[in-house]
Amino acid sequence: xxxxxxxxxxxxxxxxxxxxxxxxxxxxxxxxxxxxxxxxxxxxxxxxxxxxxxxxxxxxxxxxxxxxxxxxxxxxxxxxxxxxxxxxxxxxxxxxxxxxxxxxxxxxxxxxxxxxxxxxxxxxxxxxxxxxxxxxxxxxxxxxxxxxxxxxxxxxxxxxxxxxxxxxxxxxxxxxxxxxxxxxxxxxxxxxxxxxxxxxxxxxxxxxxxxxxxxxxxxxxxxxxxxxxxxxxxxxxxxxxxxxxxxxx
Numbered sequence: 086x087x088x089x090x091x092x093x094x095x096x097x098x099x100x101x102x103x104x105x106x107x108x109x110x111x112x113x114x115x116x117x118x119x120x121x122x123x124x125x126x127x128x129x130x131x132x133x134x135x136x137x138x139x140x141x142x143x144x145x146x147x148x149x150x151x152x153x154x155x156x157x158x159x160x161x162x163x164x165x166x167x168x169x170x171x172x173x174x175x176x177x178x179x180x181x182x183x184x185x186x187x188x189x190x191x192x193x194x195x196x197x198x199x200x201x202x203x204x205x206x207x208x209x210x211x212x213x214x215x216x217x218x219x220x221x222x223x224x225x226x227x228x229x230x231x232x233x234x235x236x237x238x239x240x241x242x243x244x245x246x247x248x249x250x251x252x253x254x255x256x257x258x259x260x261x262x263x264x265x266x267x268x269x270x271x272x273x274x275x276x277x278x279x280x281x282x283x284x285x286x287x288x289x290x291x292x293x294x295x296x297x298x299x300x301x302x303x304x305x306x307x308x309x310x311x312x313x314x315x316x317x318x319x320x321x322x323x324x325x326x327x328x329x330x331x332x333x334x
Contacts, residue, residue, distance in 0.1 A: 086111055087119050088200055090126070091139055095205040098282040099212050100138040100289070103128070125197070129289035132247050138286050138293075140213040143196050147216075149179055157189050161217070164207050166273050212286040219266045221284060226254065239263045246285040 090110055094101045106116055120126040120137060129138050145164070146156030160180035162169040171178035183189065184203055193199040198206060211217055222238035225231040231240060240262045242254035250256060258267065258277050267277055 086115060087123060087125075088197065090116075090119060090137075091197075092201065092205060094126075094137060094139045095201070095208050099208050099286045100129070100131070100136045100282070103135045103137055106137060127290055127293055129286075129293045131285070131289060136289070138212070138290055139209060140290055141196055141198065141209050142213070143192060143198065143210065144214050144216070145210070153188065155192065157192055158186065159184060159189060162271060162273075164203065164210070165271075165276060167203055208283070212283050212290070217270070218272070218280070218283070218287075219270055221288070236262075237266065239266055241284070243288065246281060246288055 090106060093106070093110060097105075103116075107113060110116075111119075120128060125139055125141060127138050127140060129136055144156045145161060146154050146158050148154070151158060158181045160169050160178050160182050162171075162178075163180075163182045163184075169178045169182060172182070181189070184206070185193075190199060193201070193206075198209070201209070220238050221241050221243060222231050222236055223243075224233070225236070225238070225240045226243045231238075239258075240255050240260075241258065242250055242252060242256050244250045244252070245254075245256040255263065258264065258280050264277070267280075272280075
């Protein structure tokens, strides 16, 4: 069932409303158990609507002659489009075009991704891996905007990712600044128009992780103030005994 849920979400732009999963795939208890016990799935809010977003720690290896690592040995262009411009050159492409090579099969199986298609794996890695796509510029989305003329982050409106927006900021990934950065990352033109959902999912994952981090910090602080350390507790017991002794005396 875990694999079915993963594939269903990836076939629906990488994020699915929770109620859709319950209606189409499984009951509440099964879904809750799978999501709570698996790092592939993260419940996020999109304008107040709960959705399950998928992600993975799997990355592409960028080393030319890697002796063996925990990343996929796969050409980025092949991952994105199932084709590569260097295939037809004299030297050919230096990276593998075999998704199911012996090394890659081990990595994919380890993370439960061995049955994914190239397109499904591509979407999963795009919204999970920060090295495949340029990030969105937060300064650009602040009141004063971004003044860096050589900024390497996308000048795209963040509100536009999850809703309609008519502000003065850019709402088009094909605008000159974002288009250049995406081309520098070798993102093919056929994929650029569909990146809105990918970036929306990346933003939702980032916000969810940030919220969880704050909760963990608050929980740690609460425990520190509620439950004294062993040395503090021992001191309090010792002080209490001294007080009782004094009173008895």
